[in-house]
Amino acid sequence: MDIYKANLTGLLGLCASLYAGQSWFVDSTASRIERKDSKTTESKTVKLQAAASTRSLDFLAVYALVMAADWLQGPFLYSLYTEEHGVAPGHVPMLFATGFVAGGVSASFVGSAADRHGRKLACLVFCAAYAASCVLTIASGSLPVLLAGRVLGGISTSLLFSVFESWMVTDFWEREKYETSPTGEFSEEAVEKKYTKEMADAASARLSHTFGRMGTVNSLAAIASGVFSEWVVAVSGTRKAPFVASAALLAAAFWLISTKWDENYGEPDEKEDGGGVMPVLSDPRVLVLGLASTLFEGSMYLFVFFWTPALKDAAQLASSSSSAPTDLPYGIIFASFMAAAMAATLTFNIVTAQLRLVRCVTLLLGLLGAAEVVFTLLSSTTALASLTEQHIFWLFCLFEGCVGTYWPCMGYLKGQVVPDGARAQVYALLRVPLNIFVVAALLLTHDGEYFKVFGVCSTLLLGAIAGVLAMVVNEPDLH
Numbered sequence: 001m002d003i004y005k006a007n008l009t010g011l012l013g014l015c016a017s018l019y020a021g022q023s024w025f026v027d028s029t030a031s032r033i034e035r036k037d038s039k040t041t042e043s044k045t046v047k048l049q050a051a052a053s054t055r056s057l058d059f060l061a062v063y064a065l066v067m068a069a070d071w072l073q074g075p076f077l078y079s080l081y082t083e084e085h086g087v088a089p090g091h092v093p094m095l096f097a098t099g100f101v102a103g104g105v106s107a108s109f110v111g112s113a114a115d116r117h118g119r120k121l122a123c124l125v126f127c128a129a130y131a132a133s134c135v136l137t138i139a140s141g142s143l144p145v146l147l148a149g150r151v152l153g154g155i156s157t158s159l160l161f162s163v164f165e166s167w168m169v170t171d172f173w174e175r176e177k178y179e180t181s182p183t184g185e186f187s188e189e190a191v192e193k194k195y196t197k198e199m200a201d202a203a204s205a206r207l208s209h210t211f212g213r214m215g216t217v218n219s220l221a222a223i224a225s226g227v228f229s230e231w232v233v234a235v236s237g238t239r240k241a242p243f244v245a246s247a248a249l250l251a252a253a254f255w256l257i258s259t260k261w262d263e264n265y266g267e268p269d270e271k272e273d274g275g276g277v278m279p280v281l282s283d284p285r286v287l288v289l290g291l292a293s294t295l296f297e298g299s300m301y302l303f304v305f306f307w308t309p310a311l312k313d314a315a316q317l318a319s320s321s322s323s324a325p326t327d328l329p330y331g332i333i334f335a336s337f338m339a340a341a342m343a344a345t346l347t348f349n350i351v352t353a354q355l356r357l358v359r360c361v362t363l364l365l366g367l368l369g370a371a372e373v374v375f376t377l378l379s380s381t382t383a384l385a386s387l388t389e390q391h392i393f394w395l396f397c398l399f400e401g402c403v404g405t406y407w408p409c410m411g412y413l414k415g416q417v418v419p420d421g422a423r424a425q426v427y428a429l430l431r432v433p434l435n436i437f438v439v440a441a442l443l444l445t446h447d448g449e450y451f452k453v454f455g456v457c458s459t460l461l462l463g464a465i466a467g468v469l470a471m472v473v474n475e476p477d478l479h
Helices: 002-036 042-084 089-117 119-139 143-160 163-179 188-194 197-236 241-260 268-273 284-319 330-351 360-379 381-386 389-417 420-429 432-444 450-474
Strands: none
Touching: 002 330, 002 389, 042 089, 042 119, 042 143, 042 163, 042 197, 042 241, 042 330, 089 119, 089 143, 089 163, 089 420, 089 432, 119 143, 119 163, 119 241, 143 163, 163 197, 163 389, 163 420, 197 241, 197 330, 197 389, 284 360, 284 389, 284 432, 284 450, 330 389, 360 381, 360 389, 360 450
């Protein structure tokens, strides 16, 4: 399978080139913004840049650890259940579905609890709960114990994809508005008066870049986790080793959060005056983004479950007329997918280095369209018959490129339309329909029917495209 090694090499080379280009574009844009801001002294600019850089690194270090801890578990969870714990294959979908159900149920309260009691505290709870999930997963082959591990894993996933981003966005704007006050006045009224549109645009560019860096860090963590998990299993001789490593990373993240982060909360007054979270969820922009996230992320999770059999069937079909082996290098293929995602994230950073180059909402529409094309081709039996193994592989890479663009793009857009007071709660509640969608698809799908799942994803993405298209037309102020 040398072709897959060549594919990975080429994708990594593309990532290296885009990284070099990103450095030039972002640095030149930052210089342009600084020249415009004539009211900010050079010494203060340097201090603010140093403070922002330190704060960003503190967050990204934790983000890298928690995402790597999550990625470490994925490749070997199924085989750990079936081959080391002896779980019947028919029970494995139930275990996975339990995790998604727990995630959906917990989403109704973990976000509001984080807004009320603190996002930093919620992040610490995540680290403890996910580490406990790892312990339960490797401790015993007893089905009740494994189910308890999946429940904790589902709750932890709801926290992972809501409270960390909520903490970062709130922390960014709190520091941005107060630390960039050109007069040095730190009262809220003074900041609002002096916070010009140019400063707001510059801050938006920095926040967008932070989301881009999060995507890059996530991709690097995934690639490194895939390689490391293969190595540690080979060295230790057990599939439990990645889960032990995951717990160790979570312990390190717990320490960094507790020592480096400040606490932030939702705004009680905003929540009381606005009538709670329902007015936010009734905002058409939030509903459209919620629909898009449910359908796209649901398609992504289903892709994670079904890319292996789809590519394996294509390889077996190709080998039926030749003597080529059918074993696929899944680790190399997974790393290639992550490299494709990272290349897309780096491209996002370059494109959004200048806000007026393209709107994030337009990018979201484009990536939904590209994902629609991928799933349409993969769901058509006529198209599948004409596609080779490498064609399917590159379609999968295209979808992973959409994923790499989606995370920073959606994160930035939600940061614009969701108020700070209920941010974690809204982010968590938006995951409820996602979990329902994935559980239903898993329970209704049988072996060998992945093309039907891809067809459902293709159909549902059309609805997301229609909603986002309407938002592009009707929301000219939404970047």
